[in-house]
Amino acid sequence: MVALLNALRKVTIRTAAVLGVIALAACETASVGGGPSINTRAPVTVALLVPASGGDSGGTLAASIENAARLAVGDLQGAEIDLRVYDTGGSPALAAQVAQQAVNDGAKIILGPVFAEAANAAGVAVASRGINVLSLSNNPAIAGGNVFVLGQTFGNTAERLVRYANAQGKGDIFIVHGRDTAETLGRDAIQGAILASGARLAGTASFDLSQQGVINAIPGIASQVDLSNATSVFLTSGTAGALPFLADLLPENGVNPAEVQYIGLQRFDIPSSALSLTGLQGGWFALPDPATAAQFQARYAAAYGAPPHPLAALAYDGIAAIGALIATGQSDALTASALTRPGGFVGANGIFRLTTTGTNERGLAVAQVQNNQVIVIDPAPRSFGGAGF
Helix, strand or coil: CHHHHHHHHCCCCCCCCCCCCCCCCCCCCCCECCCCCCCCCCCEEEEEEECCCCCCCHHHHHHHHHHHHHHHHHHCCCCCEEEEEEECCCCHHHHHHHHHHHHHCCCCEEECCCCHHHHHHHHHHHHHHCCEEEECCCCHHHCEECEEECCCCHHHHHHHHHHHHHHCCCCEEEEEEECCHHHHHHHHHHHHHHHHHCCEEEEEEEECCCHHHHHHHHHHHHHHHHHHCCCEEEECCCCCCCHHHHHHHHHHCCCCCCCCEEEECCCCCCCHHHHHCHHHCCCEEEEECHHHHHHHHHHHHHHHCCCCCCCHHHHHHHHHHHHHHHCCCCCCCCCHHHHCCCCCEEECCEEEEECCCCCEEECEEEEEEECCEEEEEECCCCCCCCCCC
16 A cells, blocks of 8 residues: 555646536526427437547547547437537637538538537527537536536436435435535535435534645545444546545544445446545446446447547437437427436437436446456436436
């Protein structure tokens, strides 16, 4: 452990890269928008907005998203889509411009952009024209009006894990989070899930997102956990941030994983090397339906010769939902009321549905780290209204 801790101390702790978790001038969230009338007897034009010319491997990300969308188009039955791709460059201003151009070109719905600010700008740009936007962001701050988010949200993950913990007699939950925007939003999501489920908030503690900040805070956090009589400790940090420190230092300071259940808001298995962390053995986290996700990844790799980017599955989901609605043959298939149908859709990572607040619900599995491996201990639901919801 000492060697691992010393290695970790050589790098700066970064906050988890949560897609687009930033403050925005969000679209109106009171209700979702309407939508266009479409002719389902002809190919329906769908615009895909990607950051092809953006920095930080934007081109690679854009290509993977487009590949997944085209894979989904090829899988459609009873629906024809004319997919047209537009480059946002990762820029909100350009996203707004190309969103308007896409509608001028006949687009009846927009899939993307990826990043929250760009998605927000695209939604604002086409709101008056009755066009809905299915963003690949996971930021609920931009959801509402004509903008939906397809990315897995903190709220969705927290609700799944808190419900499961409560059902297993582990519902006295202590939250540990870093002091930044993303992890504070994660804390709020967990608190909301606790309130909704009937679990108990045993307490909260936070730390500065720096190496020394975590080290200094651990003894006090461990003491608070002990005094709270918590049965679970819910961590908002990810493996790219403070999680490796927490997983080693909390047990060293008396928060025994054999006695207190560790739960992660972010996945414990990315990268896979994190599965060897001693403090995460026995820990719980949520993930998409493994069987469905593996099938998508295998099909994508067979078609394109490389694994998909993690966000590519969201593009597949967007096309799957749009195609399923077009296949109904209804002229109002792409309105907000149709997009938010209670039965939802089946996508690359299992079942999902869009909500009237512009966010989404996804069927997630609960997994546990056992002997450095991921073991599903509660399967992902296969329909809405059953176990897991």
